[in-house]
Amino acid sequence: MFSKILIANRGEIAVRIIRACREMGISTVAIYSQADKDAMHVQLADESYCVGGNRVADSYLNIPAILTVAVESGAQAIHPGYGLLSENAKFVSLCEQCNINFIGPTSSMIGMLGDKDMARKTMRAAGVPVTPGCDIVEDVARAKAEAEKIGFPLLIKARSGGGGKGIRRVDSIDQFEDAFLSASSEAQAAFGDGACYLEKFIFPVKHIEMQLLCDKYDNIICLGERECSVQRKNQKMIEESPSPALDEKTRKQMMIAAVKAAKAVHYVNAGTVEFLLDKENNFYFMEMNTRLQVEHGVTEMVTGLDIVQWQIRIAAGAKLTRTQDSIFTHGNVIECRINAENPEKGFRPSCGRIRRLHTPGGSFVRFDTAIYQDYFVPPFYDSMIGKLIVQARTRPEAIRKMKMALSELTIEGIDINRNILAEILSDEKFVTGEYTTDFMREFEEKRKAES
Structure with missing residues (x-):
């Protein structure tokens, strides 16, 4: 076992990893930007080192500085958390060259699954259902020809996309050229790779993901699903497990497909296979995330x-000491992402000093966060400041418990999205479990009409 681990991240996930290491008796090394010098993860770690300025590019993406700290501190491994460098194959390769263990899959595995076109081909060959579409298209003329074959509506997707970037929905051929060039340019700017492929746009759909753990000896266990269909601009807002949409037959089929996907690439560590589920209970592989998910606490x-x-x-x-037969799920779990933003002003991000903080308690209530009273929420990073998670015996009880927990959560000094989350939990489509990935568009339109 490792004796010292560097956490190459910030915020609530850095705190989460430090706590896990403490329970295991492992020393921790934190990195931080100048803006994060008073952050909770800096205070909790055994050692802390500044790796650059306020901007992410100058600090949390500063690979030379991070590796220097890892080597000089004697860290044997690096945990990347999620986001930032967690799926950066170049960073993982450099860790391997420095004889530092990367807590995640290998650089080659990340590179292959990060290439969404290659991932689709691999899954198709492994017998995993894949959304109808085409492989990489090199130019607009060929892309238009493929689009006509697939039919509209369709999605243009960047090969190296993520976080909603490099994706465009196109409803007609007249919109296609501008959308294709826009998606390609956005992907080039964000990922250094403008290559795109096309997929049939299937709707209405649910977004369901399967959590896997895979060891180095080809043992795989599937920990069940998370429903992630409440999304705004491809960013998840609420997750739950089990999904209210899955019957036992479909669940088992999806779990088998997820395990097939992992076996096809000899996957190692935690991974998540994401699927789209249509109204006929057909499901299609979307992508495999080669990292810890934000919503891992649900599972x-x-x-x-x-x-x-x-x-x-x-x-x-x-x-792995657990077998598939030993994995059981208990009750219903719901997670709400608490963001520093103002939904009444176009979800404008909010920053500032937290003047008052009260977090909800009670049995089976969990709040993962790195904020504290008098903490200053900086303007340089993602707006998510916490994840509120509750568990109950049934889904209606879990919804009630989450609404109660949200009403108790008090964060003064900044704007948060608490009230809109409570509204979503009371919406008829959410309560019945019939919501799909277009839920937030309809919800916001209805909200606007009523105001």
């Missing part, structure tokens, strides 16, 4: 397993 609560600790054990060479 932890519903299964009782600590995914972060298992990531560390697997990276250190341990075998």
Whole structure:
């Protein structure tokens, strides 16, 4: 087992990883930007080092500085959390060259699955259902020809896309050229790769993902699903498990497909296979995330397993001690992402000093965060400041418990999205479980009409 781990991240996920390491008796090394010098993860770690200025590019993406700290501090491994460098194959390759264990899959595996065109081909060959579409198209003329074959509406997707970037929906051929060039340019700017492919736009759909743990000895367990269909601009807002849409037959088929996907690439560590589910219960592979998910806490609560600790054990060479038959889920879990933003002003990000903070408590209520009273929320980073997670025996009870927890959550000094989350939980489509990925568009239109 590792004796010292560097956490190459910030915010609530850095705090989450430090806590997991502490429970395992592992020393921790934190990195931070100048803006984060008073952050909670800096205070909790055994050692902390500044790696650059306020901007992400100058600090949390500063690969030379991070690796220098890792080597000089004697860290044996790096946990990347999610986002930032967690799926950066170049960073992982440099860790490998420096003989530093990366807590996640290999650089080659990340590179292959990060290439969404290659991932589609691999999954298709493995017998995993894939959305109808075409492979990489090199120019607008060929792309138009493929679009005519696929039919509209369709999606233009960047090969190296992520976080909603490099994706465009196109409803007619007249819109196609501008959308294709826009998606390609956005992907080139964000990922240094403007290559795109096309997929049939299937709607209405649900976004459902399967959580996997895979060790270095080809043992794989699937920890069940998370429903992630409440999204705004491809950013998830609420997640839950189990999905209200899945019957037992479809769930088992989807779990089998997720395991097939992992076996096809000999995947190692925690990974998530994301699927689209249509109204006829047909499901299609969307992508495989080669990292810890933001919403991993949902699965932890519903299964009782600590995914972060298992990531560390697997990276250190341990075998999975659990079999698929030993995995059971308990009750219903719902997570709300708490963001520093103002939904009444176009979800404008908010920053400032937290003057008053009260977090909800009670049985089976969890709040993952890195904020504290008098903490200054900086303007340089993602707006998510916490994840509120509740568990109950049934879905209606979980919804009620989440509404109660949201009403108790008090964060003064900045704007947060608490009220709109409570409204969503009361919406008829959410309550019945019939919501799909277009839920937020309809919800905002209805809200606007009523105001």
